[in-house]
Amino acid sequence: MLKHIYQACSAFMVRLLRRSAKDDADDVMIGKEIVLGTLLDRSGWAYDVIGIAYPYSYDIRVYSPERSSASVTLLWDNDEDLLVVDFQVDEPYRGRGLGHALVPFIEGVARHQQLKRICGFVSRRNYEQQPWLLDWYERQGFTVVGVPPNVDAVAHVWRIVEPQKHHEER
Numbered sequence: 001m002l003k004h005i006y007q008a009c010s011a012f013m014v015r016l017l018r019r020s021a022k023d024d025a026d027d028v029m030i031g032k033e034i035v036l037g038t039l040l041d042r043s044g045w046a047y048d049v050i051g052i053a054y055p056y057s058y059d060i061r062v063y064s065p066e067r068s069s070a071s072v073t074l075l076w077d078n079d080e081d082l083l084v085v086d087f088q089v090d091e092p093y094r095g096r097g098l099g100h101a102l103v104p105f106i107e108g109v110a111r112h113q114q115l116k117r118i119c120g121f122v123s124r125r126n127y128e129q130q131p132w133l134l135d136w137y138e139r140q141g142f143t144v145v146g147v148p149p150n151v152d153a154v155a156h157v158w159r160i161v162e163p164q165k166h167h168e169e170r
Contacts, residue, residue: 001146003058003112006116007135016135017084032052032053033050033051034050034051034052034053035048035049035050036049036050036051036060036086036105036108037049037105038047039062039098039101039102039105040094040101041093041097041098041101042096042097043071043096045064045068047062047063047064047070047098047103048062048063048152049061049062049105050062050063051105051109053085056075056076056077057073057075057076058073058074058075058109059072059073059074060072060074060102060105060109061090062098062102064093067090069089069090069092069093069098070087070088070089070090070098070099071086071087071088071092072084072087072088072105072106073085073086073087073104074106074109076113076115079114079115079116080115080116080117081115081116081117081118081119082106082110082115082117082118082119082161082163083119084106084118084119084120084157085120087099087120095153099136099140100139100140103140103141107161107162110118110161110165111163112160115161115167116160116161117158117159117161118142118158118159118161119156119157119158119159120157120158121147121153121155121156121157122137122144122153122157123152123153123154124152124153124154124157127154127155129132131154134154134155134157137157140159140160141159142155142157142159143157143158143159144156144157145157145158
């Protein structure tokens with residue numbers, strides 16, 4: 001199963017790269033900012049979470065009162081996979097729980113698009129700068145697997161999107 005998921009996510013990335021190379025200059029995607037909610041860090045500080053939707057992609061940005069603090073870029077083009085292309089928390093905001101608090105927003109986008117998996121890659125550069133990333137992804141419920149030597153990444157991460165849980169009325 002892991003091999004199938006890795007192949008599906010890898011094929012997904014190739015299709016996106018091919019399509020973006022073919023896009024016409026006239027095919028401009030204009031995004032509209034949507035307030036997704038507020039998240040709290042471990043200290044109780046509140047951050048605004050903004051979503052910007054485009055055809056086949058979605059940006060999530062987290063703003064502190066002073067500036068942008070974190071961002072996630074997501075892509076999809078099939079009925080199964082949401083690809084995390086970029087996931088970063090700015091240096092001054094690391095260790096506050098923002099990344100952990102963003103995972104439910106990512107999963108919400110996957111559910112909204114009726115996708116089955118969230119997947120991505122940890123680049124060699126990011127891993128060298130942040131060697132704790134693989135453990136972090138595992139703590140967030142992702143499965144971490146190796147990649148072939150010809151891929152410029154140290155790991156492929158994926159997670160099954162769980163169905164929305166409804167609270168039972170008592």
